[in-house]
Amino acid sequence: MKYIFKKIITLIITLLVISLLTFLAFQIIPGDSALTALGTNATKEAIDALREELGLNEPLFIRYGSWLSGIIKGDFGLSSQYNIPVSSLLKDRFIVTFYLAVIALIVIIVLSFPFGILTVKKEGGFLDRVITLICQINMAIPPFFLGMLITLIFGLILKMFTPGAYVGIQDNFLGFLGYLFFPAVAIALPKAAMLIKFLRSSLLRQLKLDYVRTARSKGDTEHQILYKHVLKNGLIPVITFLAMMIADVFAGSIMIEQVFSLPGLGRLLVVAISNRDFPVVSAIIMYIAILIVFINFIVDILYQYIDPRVRIS
Amino acid sequence: MKKKCNFLVLLILLVSIALYGCSGEKKTEVKEETPNTDDMVSTEPQTGGSVVVGILQDLDSLDPHKAVAAGTKEVLFNVFEGLVKPDKDGNLVPAVASDYEISPDGLVYTFTLREGIKFHNGEAVTVQDIEYSIKRCAGLLDEKDSSVVVDAALSNIKEVNIKDERTVELVLKEANTELLGYLTVAIIPKDYKEQGTKPVGTGPFRFVSYTPLESMIVEKNPEYYVEGKPYLDKVTFKIVANTDAAFMELQAGSIDIFPYLTDSQAKQLEGTMRIEEGHMNLVQALFLNNKVAPFDNIKVRQALNYAIDKQTILDMVAGGKGSIIGTNMFPAYAKYYLEELNDVYPYDPEKAKALLKEAGLPDGFTFAITVPSNYQYHVDTAQVIVEQLKAVGISATINQVEWATWLSEVYTERKYEATIIGLDARLAPRDAMDRYLSTADNNFVNYSNSEYDATLDKAIRTVDENEKVESYQKLQTLLTEDAASVYIQDPPLLVAVNKKLAGYTFYPVYVQDMSVVYFIK
Numbered sequence A: 001m002k003y004i005f006k007k008i009i010t011l012i013i014t015l016l017v018i019s020l021l022t023f024l025a026f027q028i029i030p031g032d033s034a035l036t037a038l039g040t041n042a043t044k045e046a047i048d049a050l051r052e053e054l055g056l057n058e059p060l061f062i063r064y065g066s067w068l069s070g071i072i073k074g075d076f077g078l079s080s081q082y083n084i085p086v087s088s089l090l091k092d093r094f095i096v097t098f099y100l101a102v103i104a105l106i107v108i109i110v111l112s113f114p115f116g117i118l119t120v121k122k123e124g125g126f127l128d129r130v131i132t133l134i135c136q137i138n139m140a141i142p143p144f145f146l147g148m149l150i151t152l153i154f155g156l157i158l159k160m161f162t163p164g165a166y167v168g169i170q171d172n173f174l175g176f177l178g179y180l181f182f183p184a185v186a187i188a189l190p191k192a193a194m195l196i197k198f199l200r201s202s203l204l205r206q207l208k209l210d211y212v213r214t215a216r217s218k219g220d221t222e223h224q225i226l227y228k229h230v231l232k233n234g235l236i237p238v239i240t241f242l243a244m245m246i247a248d249v250f251a252g253s254i255m256i257e258q259v260f261s262l263p264g265l266g267r268l269l270v271v272a273i274s275n276r277d278f279p280v281v282s283a284i285i286m287y288i289a290i291l292i293v294f295i296n297f298i299v300d301i302l303y304q305y306i307d308p309r310v311r312i313s
Numbered sequence B: 001m002k003k004k005c006n007f008l009v010l011l012i013l014l015v016s017i018a019l020y021g022c023s024g025e026k027k028t029e030v031k032e033e034t035p036n037t038d039d040m041v042s043t044e045p046q047t048g049g050s051v052v053v054g055i056l057q058d059l060d061s062l063d064p065h066k067a068v069a070a071g072t073k074e075v076l077f078n079v080f081e082g083l084v085k086p087d088k089d090g091n092l093v094p095a096v097a098s099d100y101e102i103s104p105d106g107l108v109y110t111f112t113l114r115e116g117i118k119f120h121n122g123e124a125v126t127v128q129d130i131e132y133s134i135k136r137c138a139g140l141l142d143e144k145d146s147s148v149v150v151d152a153a154l155s156n157i158k159e160v161n162i163k164d165e166r167t168v169e170l171v172l173k174e175a176n177t178e179l180l181g182y183l184t185v186a187i188i189p190k191d192y193k194e195q196g197t198k199p200v201g202t203g204p205f206r207f208v209s210y211t212p213l214e215s216m217i218v219e220k221n222p223e224y225y226v227e228g229k230p231y232l233d234k235v236t237f238k239i240v241a242n243t244d245a246a247f248m249e250l251q252a253g254s255i256d257i258f259p260y261l262t263d264s265q266a267k268q269l270e271g272t273m274r275i276e277e278g279h280m281n282l283v284q285a286l287f288l289n290n291k292v293a294p295f296d297n298i299k300v301r302q303a304l305n306y307a308i309d310k311q312t313i314l315d316m317v318a319g320g321k322g323s324i325i326g327t328n329m330f331p332a333y334a335k336y337y338l339e340e341l342n343d344v345y346p347y348d349p350e351k352a353k354a355l356l357k358e359a360g361l362p363d364g365f366t367f368a369i370t371v372p373s374n375y376q377y378h379v380d381t382a383q384v385i386v387e388q389l390k391a392v393g394i395s396a397t398i399n400q401v402e403w404a405t406w407l408s409e410v411y412t413e414r415k416y417e418a419t420i421i422g423l424d425a426r427l428a429p430r431d432a433m434d435r436y437l438s439t440a441d442n443n444f445v446n447y448s449n450s451e452y453d454a455t456l457d458k459a460i461r462t463v464d465e466n467e468k469v470e471s472y473q474k475l476q477t478l479l480t481e482d483a484a485s486v487y488i489q490d491p492p493l494l495v496a497v498n499k500k501l502a503g504y505t506f507y508p509v510y511v512q513d514m515s516v517v518y519f520i521k
Helices: A002-028 A033-038 A044-054 A060-072 A086-121 A125-140 A143-157 A173-207 A210-218 A222-260 A265-274 A278-306 B002-028 B037-042 B070-076 B127-138 B244-252 B263-270 B298-307 B310-318 B339-343 B351-357 B377-388 B402-412 B429-437 B450-461 B466-480
Strands: B052-055 B084-086 B092-094 B097-100 B108-113 B157-164 B169-174 B205-211 B215-220 B235-239 B273-280 B283-288 B366-372 B393-401 B418-423 B484-489 B494-498 B518-520
Touching: A002 A060, A033 A044, A044 B070, A060 A278, A086 A125, A086 A173, A086 A222, A086 A265, A086 A278, A125 A173, A125 B084, A143 A173, A143 A222, A143 A265, A143 B244, A173 A222, A173 B205, A210 A222, A222 A265, A222 A278, A222 B244, A265 A278, B052 B070, B052 B092, B052 B244, B092 B097, B127 B157, B127 B169, B235 B393, B244 B263, B263 B494, B283 B377, B298 B351, B298 B377, B298 B484, B310 B377, B339 B466, B366 B377, B366 B402, B377 B393, B377 B418, B393 B402, B402 B418, B429 B450, B429 B466, B466 B484
Parallel strands: B052 B235, B366 B393, B366 B418
Antiparallel strands: B084 B092, B097 B108, B108 B169, B157 B169, B205 B215, B215 B235, B273 B494, B283 B418, B283 B484
């Protein structure tokens, strides 16, 4: 219980630090939202009036304070670009990114576990070397380039999907999932490659430990050793790795949404940053931060149950 | 080994079956017949059909009086109209007004409301709506909305008078015969509160829906006053993340019209799509901050003009297309544009070196070109210029900044040495020239010449057409002689159009007019 309490305190402090950093970062970068909103033909008076209305003339802490209290109440304010409440703007975009991330995670798991185990079974063999090579290539290609390659090969040459023919979730759920599949693959491939390599080394490390020799002398088959003992122990670091990967998948979606023109959070973030739309940027960053901090929190808690040794330390 | 291979083959098979499943029914799509479509352009227009137009920027507002971005205005052109609107030859033709008259002294503009014209919500347009719309843009309403962009030119309006049911009179503070070019501002219903979410106008298309980051959809306005127009039933303006994504979508057929192709993309699309070629109607220049050393010395500015080979820039970044310019105006202003200014500074590196020597900089100097990174075209131009300047001993560096940074640091605070950008202008010659007024808010090049200020004043006030043309030509000459900046080109605009469509028309202003586009029978 004390452990959980301690974790919750860290969680709150982390979020506060993130909120402060987000806020300050926006004060440091040049450009302001009033200027960007009114553009090149605006008069000085008009810019001043809008700055006043947006509250940009208030002192720094007062703005931070009112912004923070708004967030705590769940009110992120109005988007300076779209003039609609940030929460309603975010809601629809979040669904896209959420499904994209979930599909990507499923693809990662579906690809990495069978292949990871396969490489361990065939360690040093031809198949192991081929898979390792493919993994190496996948990790080396930047996701946005992979996205373009996928669009070219599966979209334009094989015509398995039509680039740009995105359908909304409310129009056609299956069509929506279908369109997200290829972007998700583009996110998943490099991550899956990392996970395969990680899984491989984690399992191989376990295989060299003493308990494996004991199991062997006990008469267990290689199959039993792998699935009953090694996999269980080898998975512990993999879970942490997976949790960290969720953050990566979200980050990856920012790039991929640009390539596939998906109306998700990542694209909204990019557009909002270039328009200096602080309410939207801060909301998205806080959203992602909260999500990641919570996932880590849950993993920490789960860990205790998987590995009782964590509780002692 | 054999077992391993079998496993691999099985796996590949499984994956490809899974992927094939995703493709669904799309395989059955019938490829439209491509041969000879170019010959079919002459066939008559067909009414109906829907078209997807790719746009690169999200809309900054649906309220036409709040929209700032050129990318928004070009789309809203289909939904809104002003008292007058531009036609393809650069003339202003009556729109919401059926007729207008400008008093000989240039002080009173009288407009007659078009008979029977209606808003998209079915209500008739009244003179009160006109009064409201003009006052809103001129900052004359009692209740001001700070996000409405008040046009500096319109603030010359002293009063808006309703004469009768169909006549409105604008009285100006100072004589100005060019105000008509600014009266393209949208006429909207008086006191309508939902303009930002459900815009209502009088244009050829009416608003259906808008989803941020996705699209804006408009449909045919059946009551449009021009007989037979628009042809199309529905137009979707699809917001695409970037040109690369748009290029993929063009090839896949998800976009029918895309107006911002790069030269290399246009070459690749030849054959699959029709490429229309026009002008962007921009003044692209290497703008020099006239107050910062060494550009405060006219000899240095002139040296730069001699040292830059404009034709090579055109060849390198625009595939040889585009028009070279020599001053802050472009050929679309046919009546005013002075083409001979192109030859004032021929490419002559020796002369440039001599001028630098005279200016006390025989060994050249170093400066930074600040370029907004979202405009690849300007970044490419900067790269060519950097190479050319090396030949005369000037070493320039490129400093790429975000658009918002450019707006605040370069355009507003004027903290820069040189920058490359394209300036647009409305259909009034004044709009192209008045930023060089020494006191102008948007005089970001810090140009200052009292003769220029006086000539501009004369040009705006005069009611004599010959004198006006002469004055504007004088202004252009002054800019070139003073080498206010290095004027480069009016860049080409390359538009990909589906071969089944015809009628795409270029305007001397930056708009996408979908009311003239139609499917070929």
